[in-house]
Amino acid sequence: MHRLSLVVTGAIALGACSTAVSEPQTRSARAETQLQQLLAGKVAGPPVSCLPNHRGNEMVVIDDNTLLFRQSGSLVYRAELEGSCSRLGSGFYALKTNRFGGGGLCRGEIAEVVDVQNGFSVGSCAFGDFVPYRSGR
Numbered sequence: 001m002h003r004l005s006l007v008v009t010g011a012i013a014l015g016a017c018s019t020a021v022s023e024p025q026t027r028s029a030r031a032e033t034q035l036q037q038l039l040a041g042k043v044a045g046p047p048v049s050c051l052p053n054h055r056g057n058e059m060v061v062i063d064d065n066t067l068l069f070r071q072s073g074s075l076v077y078r079a080e081l082e083g084s085c086s087r088l089g090s091g092f093y094a095l096k097t098n099r100f101g102g103g104g105l106c107r108g109e110i111a112e113v114v115d116v117q118n119g120f121s122v123g124s125c126a127f128g129d130f131v132p133y134r135s136g137r
Helices: 002-019 029-039
Strands: 042-044 059-063 066-072 075-082 093-096 110-115 121-135
Touching (some): 029 059
Antiparallel strands (some): 093 110, 110 121
């Protein structure tokens, strides 16, 4: 009987792990509309691992998983976050990165989600590749 309980417990634990696999994130209709509007007329280029000349005031939060960085009127970088930065898209939270030496943001760098009212960290995620979108000619 003892062996049976170990097998059942192991099966339950294995089942719990398989449901923990992250499902593909779906974007809300509002976020999808905003993303399409901001990328309209632009063509995606090959992904790059670092974002040159990052300016925080040029970041647009699409949702918990997607950011846009405006470099100019004709160039925008799209970054998908690895691991959802939960609550980032709500408007009550900010993304905090620790920058040293003034370089650009790079793939794999960790960003922290911070509650803007009290300064508490509420989560973190990592940057994926940065995909440039340029206006078509």
